[in-house]
Amino acid sequence: MTTSIFVNIPTSDLERSKAFYTGLGFGINPLFTDENAACVVLDENIFFMVLTKEYFATFTDKQIIDPKTHAQTSIGLSRDSREDVDSVMAAGLAGGGSEPKPAQDYGFMYSRDLEDPDGNILGFLYMEPQAADQGPEAYMAEHAQG
The missing domain is CATH 3.10.180.10 (2,3-Dihydroxybiphenyl 1,2-Dioxygenase, domain 1)
Incomplete structure (x- = not known):
């Protein structure tokens, strides 16, 4: 069995995040990218799902922290x-x-x-x-x- 890792991280500006992560040399999977989320491909089994804060909030009832002021x-x-x-x-x-x-x-x-x-x-x-x-x-x- 192969395990893939999808790390969900919030963003306040999806286009800025896409530009930042592609600038690090990572790819974007367009099949899992829309106005709410971008699938950043680190390698064949590791992905960042960069989600707008509003979309991120649909996955939990917990408060979404601001990563500029809080570390999760x-x-x-x-x-x-x-x-x-x-x-x-x-x-x-x-x-x-x-x-x-x-x-x-x-x-x-x-x-x-x-x-x-x-x-x-x-x-x-x-x-x-x-x-x-x-x-x-x-x-x-x-x-x-x-």
Whole structure:
């Protein structure tokens, strides 16, 4: 069985969101895109459903928060290198996103947070493959300078 992931995120400006996410290099599936929603294709199994706030509200009785002032989730997305992290961040910042805090470099992992124009939090990260296989403590112990 293959599992696909559909992450629903609210937007106050659907056209701006579509431009932002295509600027990051993602595609839009026109079959699932209309005036209420856009299906952003990250890869063959991962999608963002960017929904107008009004449409998003039809899926829940709970209050829809404003992602500019409240955090509900932070979506982590891996990249193939530190340079890829920096590249996607540059595209996101050029497309109207913001970087809420400095880059984090843990030696085994490098990450940067990007907020889309609505304030939804995306974390882009690169982890050394060996650290992913061994775990961060074993990797750092093996690569300790001393």
